[in-house]
Amino acid sequence: MPGLAVIAVTYGLARFGFGLYLPQFRAAFGLSPGTAGAIAAASYVAYCLTAFVAQRLAGQGRARWALWLAGSTAALGSLLVAAAWSVPVLAVGALVAGSGAGAASPALVAAVAATVRPDAEPRAQALVNSGTGAGVVVGGLLVLTVPDAWRPAWAAFGVAALLLTAWADRASRWPTAPETRPDAPLRDLVRPLVAAVLAGAGCSAVWTFGRDLMTGAGALPDDTTGLLWCVLGGAGLIGGLSGDLVLRIGLRGAWLCSTGIAAAATLLLAALPGSPAAVAVALAGFGTAYVALSGVLIVWGGHRLPAAAPQAAAVLFIALTLGQAAGALVLGAIADAASSRTAFVVAAALVLAAAPAAEPAALRPAAGSGDPRR
Template sequence: MLKRSLRTPTGIVPAGLAVVAVTYGLARYGFGLYLPQLREEFGITSGTAGSIAAGSYLAYCLTALLARRWVGRDRARAALWLAGGTAAAGSAVVATASSAAVLAAGVLVAGSGAGAATPALVTAVTATVRPAAESRAQAVVNSGTGAGVVAGGLLMLSVPGHWRWAWAGFAVLALAATRAADRRSTWPSAVRRGDAARAPLRSLTRPLVAAVLGGAGCAGVWTFGRELLTGDGGLSDVVTGVLWCVLGAAGLAGGLSGDLVARAGLRRAWAGAATVAAAAVLLLAVAPGSPVGAGLALAGFGGAFVVLSGVLLAWGAQRVPAAAPQAAAVLFVGLTVGQAAGALVLGAVADAAGTPASFFGSAALLVAAATAAEPRRAVRPATPAATPGGRRR
C-alpha cells in the first residue's frame, strides 16, 4: 500500500511541466509551428498536412490507451518513459527526414508521446505531493503546453532556417525532461485492482462528448494557425514567431485552471473557456493580417485551450475519483480524437474554400463544445477521492 510522500510539489511540478512542454508544446504541436517551412521543403498541401496531423493525433490516442492500461497495473513509470522515448524518437526522425513519407512517420511517432505523459504525470503528482497541493500542482503541470509553445516560438525566431536542428533539440530535451521527472517522483508500489484499474466510460459520457467537440474546434489553430498568419495574413516569420510565443505565454496562465474550477465550478469554467476559444478563433479568421488582432486572438486561445484541458482533468477526477489517471487518459483521448477529426475536415475545407473558412468551422465546433458543459444539477461523486494506494482524503 502506497504511503504519500511528504515532499513539497516543487520537485515534481517543474519536472512534470517540462515533460508536458516538450511532449505537447514541441513534439506534438511543433508540426503546426513549422508547417510553412515543411510545406516549402516537401511540397505538401493543406489536405496532406491535415492528414499528417490527424495521424499524429490518432497515434496519441493509441499511446494514451496503452498508458491508461499500464497506470492501472502499477506501470506509471514505464508510461512516463514511453512518453519521453516516443517524443524523442519521433523528433529525431523528423530532424533527419528525406521525404514527405518519412516526415509523416516522424510526426506521427513524435506526437504520440504526449498520450502517455498525462496519465503518467497525474499518477506521479498524486503520489508525490501533499493532498492539499495536488489540484493546483496538476493544473500547473498541465500548463506546460504553453511553456513548450513559447520555447518553440523562441527557437524559431533564433534559428528560423534551421528546423532540422530544432527537432533534434526536441529529442534531447524529451529525454532530459523525462529523466528529471522520473527522479523527482514517488511511484505507486501497489494499486487497488478494482475501481482504480478502470475508469467507467458511462460516468465520463458528458465530459467525453465535450472533449471531442473541444478538440475538433481547437484543431484549426494548432494545425493551420501559423499557415493562416503567413499565407492569408501575409505576416513575416519574425512576427508570427512572436505571436506563437504570445499563444504559449497565455497558455501558462492556464495553470490557474485548478483555482478557476474551485471558484467558478466545472460548468462555468468549461463553458467560459470554450466560448473564449471560439471568439479567439473567429477574430483570427477575420484579422489574420493584423499583428494586434492576431496577438489578442492567440492570447485568448492559448489561455482558453490550457484551461479546457485542465478542466478535463478536474472533471474526470470528479466523475471517477478512484481512477483519476485513467479518467484523464480517456478524456484526453477524446480531446485528441476530436483534434484528429478536426484536422482532417478542416484541412479539406481549407483546400476547397480557403483557410479562413476552416476557422469559421472551428469556431462553430467550440460553441457546440460550450453547450456540452456540466449541467447545473451535476451529481457529485458519492465517495471522496482516493490516492493510487487507496487512501481516502
C-alpha cells in the same frame, strides 16, 4: 521542475511543434493543407493509443516504463523529423513524436503522487501541467530567432527528450504496487464526451493551421509569428486557473465561457490574420480558453464519476484528442477545397456546438479530479 520539463518537450515541442513548423514543412516538402491535416490527425490518434498503453502501465505499477515510453517516442519521432527526406518519413516522424505526450501524463501523475507530500500534490501537479505552455513559448522563441533552422531544432527536441526523461526518472520515486481502479462507464459520460469531441475538433484549427494562416493569408514574417506563438503558450498558463473559475461561476458557466472565448478567438484569427495586434489578442484568448476548457472537462468527469475521477478524466482527454484528429483531417480538406479562412470559421462553429452540452446545474469541483494536462 523535471516533470515540467518533460511535459514541455513532449507536449509543447514534440506534439504541437508540427503546427508551429508547418510553414517550413510546406516550403520544404510541398505539403497541401489536406496532407498536413492528415499527418496531424495521425499524430493525434497515435497520442490516444500511447495514452491507453501508458494508463495500463501506470495501473500495473510500471509508471517508470510509461515515462520512458514517452521520452523515447518523443525523441525518436523528433529525430526522424529532423532527418526527413520525404513526406512519408516526415509523417512517420510527426506521428511518433506526437504520441509521446500521451504517455507522459499518466507517468508523471503517478510520479508526483509518489514523490511529494500529499498536501503539496495539487500545487505540484499544477506546476507540472504548466509545462505545455512553457514548451510552446520555447518553440516560438526558436522560430523567432532561427526560423529556417527546423532540422537542428527538431534534432535538439529529440536530444532534450532523452536528457529530460533521465532527469525526471532520477528525481522521482516510483510506485510499484498495482492500483485498484474502479470502472468508468461510458454511459455516464455521454454529455462530456460529445462536448470533448466537438471542442477538440474545433480547437485543432489553431494548433495545426494557426501559424500557417498567419504566414500565408496574413503574410506575417517569421519573426512576428514566432513571437505571437509565444503569446499563445504564455496565455495557456492563465488557463490553469480553470478550477477557480468553476468555483466562482459553476461548471456550466465555466464551460460556456471557455468555449465562447475559444470560438471568438478562432473567428478573430480567421478575420484578421495579417494584423499582429488582432492575432495577439486571438492567440492570447485561445491559449487561455483551451487550457481552461481542458480543466473544466476534468472537473466535469469528476462530478459524473466521483469514485473514478482519474479514469473519467483519461477517457475525456482521449475524446478531446480524437476530436482533434478528426478536426485536423476535415478542416484540412475544407482548406484545400475552399480556403484556410473558411476552415477556421467551420472550426469556430464546432467549438460553439460544444457549448450547450454543459450540465445545467452549477456544480463544484470534486477533490482529486485528475490531471488537467493537454
